[in-house]
Structures are given as C-alpha cells and as structure tokens.
Amino acid sequence: MTEPIVRITDLHKTYGSTEVLKGVSLDVATGEVLVIIGPSGTGKSTLLRCINLLTRPDQGRIWVDGDEVTAPHTDINKIRTKVGMVFQDFNLFAHMTALSNIMIGPIKVKKMPKEEARELALYELKRVGLAEKADAYPGQLSGGQKQRVAIARALAMAPKVMLFDEPTSALDPELIGEVLEVMKELAHEHMTMIVVTHEMGFAKEVSNRIIFMEKGHIVEEGPPRQLFYNAQNARTKEFLGKITELYGEEQE
C-alpha cells in the first residue's frame, strides 16, 4: 500500500459552542474517489475546508502529499496549489472571462508565462467542454457552465487531489448532469477526489468509498454497494433511505 495522498488524524473543530468535528480520522489513497454524505451541519464541508486550511482545525493533524498542512510554519499557499477546490456557489471571479479565471492561478501563484497559461487554460476549458465560452464572463454563463469553468480553474493548478463541496447543490436539476459528467470523466482519469454531495447516483456509480458522517463523527464507511445495500448502522440506513427517496435512485 502506498502512502495516502491525504491523511487526517483526530480532527476537531468547534465554532462557538458547537463542536462540528469530534475527532475525524481518514486516509485517502491516490486515485481514490471518496464521497462524503450525511445530514447538513454534520461537518462535511468543514472537514473539506480543513484539508486546505481554509478552516483551521482546533486539534488533529492533516497531511497532503506528504506535507503536513497543520504544521506550525507550513507554506499553506504552496500546499493549496496541490489541492483543487470546487465550491457549491462556484465563486468564479466575476470580473474575468472564463479563460482569465483559469489563467489567473497559474500566472499569479505559479508564475507561469501568460502565453503558456493561456494555452493551458484553453486546454482545461476544452476538457470541460466549454472551449467556445473562453471569452464569456461568469454573468453570461449558466450555473452548470460556471461550475465546469470552476472545475477547469482548479484543474489548471495541476492538483494532486480535488475537493468538491456540494458542487451541484446550487444548480437547477437539468444542469446537474453536465457537471457530474465532467466529474465522472475526472474520476476515470484517476484524479483523487473527495466529494461532499447528495447525488447518490454519482456516489454509487463513481465512488470507491462512501463515508457517512453525522454530528461530527464518521458513523460508517465502506464501498458504495455495502453502504447502499448492507448498511450496518441504523442511522446510515435511514439517511440513505430518505436521500434516495428525495433525489432518486439513479441520476444522470
């Protein structure tokens, strides 16, 4: 077994008087697609944000690609280039074209020459099927297109792992498919992905492992088949039952 690309040990995080994470430990293998599910407010997003230190955990340690994120004097900006992040509400830079959105990271953070960054950005846009939208501004794109550009923006940094924080939750139902399609493609290319989502179809079809989180703990984890058809924990069963009812068994 090779070194895990992401290792998390005993993570704790408290907001005010609410303990959001109560000791979460997790290893993610290179190339693995890990889906995190669970009721809202159970710390799924917080867990993701701790991995690239957008949120600083109170306790516990995190390693990404061998570097300890939580070490005292770590160069977090350097580690963040290895961790791509896709947000629920896209967060595309509103004043930049789709192409510039993708170019800015490599140019400013990796000091890549502009021409090279432009070529890279065009390549990434093609990868998400939006080459023709290179000069469009975020305000001119649909939600699904925005999210695909956001994925391309993250990919342009050549990350070792991609974090998806409910990437389709803000989308109209008919736009979810195109984003999931891009994510599936990424999974097939063996990108390491940690995905917080309610898309059970995606979880079942694409993931290697599902983690069910509740109240700051990992309640149960296992391959999708096991969780969907043979969950050991009553809460897991109940949650999966509800969410499948709500979102449908298979979603394309």
Added chain:
Amino acid sequence: MIDELRAFWEMIWPEMGNGLVVTLQLSFGSLFIGLIIGLPVALVRVYGPSWLKKLATAYVDILRGTPLLVQLFFIYYGLADQNLNALLLTLGLPDKLLTFPPFTAAYVALGLNSSAYQAEYFRGAIQAISPGQMIAARALGMTRLQGILNIVMPQALRLALPPWSNEAAYMVKYTSVVYIIAVPDLFTETRRIISAHYNQMLMLPFVGFIYLIMVLVITWIMEKIERRLTIPGLEVEAQRL
C-alpha cells in the same frame, strides 16, 4: 448688445479664468489626495489588524463628523498657533512645520476631508464583494494580498465608481469654502468682482452656472467610465436578484 457682452467679458476676464483654473486644480488635487489616503484607510478598515482598524475608524469618524469649515480653519489658523510652534521647536523640529500657506492648507483640508468619505465608499464596495471571491483566490494558493489586488479590488473599484463620481461632483462645489482663507479660486474672484461692481444679482447666478457646467461635465465623464468598465453579464445577474 455686443458692447455689453464685451464689457462683461472685460469685467470677468482674466480673473475668473484664473479662478476657474484654481478651482479645477483644487478639485482634482484634493480628490487625488483623498484617493491615495482613502483607499488604504478603507483597506485597513476591512483587512487590517484590530488596533489599526480602530485608528482608521476614528480617523474617518472625526473627519466626517466635523464641519469642513472648522477643519479648514484648524489647519490654516489652528496649526499656526504660537504655542504649537514653540512646542515644535523644543521637539527639534522647524517651528513653521505645520504653518501652511493658504493653498497648502486648502489642499490638506479638502484632501483629508475627502479621504474620509472616499474611505467609506471604498469600504462599502469592498464589503459588497462576496467573501467567496477571496476564499476561491486563497484556495488557488494566492496570498491575501494577491487576492485583494487581483480579485477583490478590481471588482470593488467598479462598485465604488457611482459614489465616487458623487464625491467628485461635491468636491468641485466644496472647494468654494477656500475663499475664507483667501485662496483665489473661482468664488473668491467672483466676490472680488462683486465688491468692485456691486452686481451680485448678475455674478452669483453666473458663477453658479459655471459650477453647474463643471459638475455636469464631471458626471458625464464618470458615466462614460462606468459604462466602459461594466462587466458583461453582471448587470443581468444583478437584475435577477
């Protein structure tokens, strides 16, 4: 009619022309001073450490909460105070360090006053930018400063344009307070003409008209700039909200 116009022209020229130049210089100079102080103050108020934030807030509160005329008097007369000069000397500084000629006092007063208002416009604009923009920038590996310079400011400055053009229009008119410390601006020159010719019913509407033209021209230019810097698609999105 021609003769009357010629007489009027000879009465106002070149004094009012010179005054107009002074008014424009004061306006743009003070707006510029206000900009280079106001923008950092706004950034400090949003991103600074808390002690600096408090300092910047106090700065803005004091300058916005006291009359411009009082500020101008304080800077021109107050700082020329003899006891203060003596204090400066004992501190090993030149005694006339804070004693300003009228022009300098005008620039300082108008510039500082404007900086407080501009700081508020910029702060409002910065805070109107969704926090997600900065989070996305940081997630890419940008430093905080890179995020501010490349992501937040280009958007915030656009948002600040409409209030900023208001400030520019105000400034052109506010400069007229400098007549009180005898800076030869447009209004001071007008008053001189009035006291020589006792024609206030002619000159006051006339000078008002010149200010009006200046304000309209500035507003027009600022609208052009705003339109040029509009981000395509964003106005549609704003309407949807």
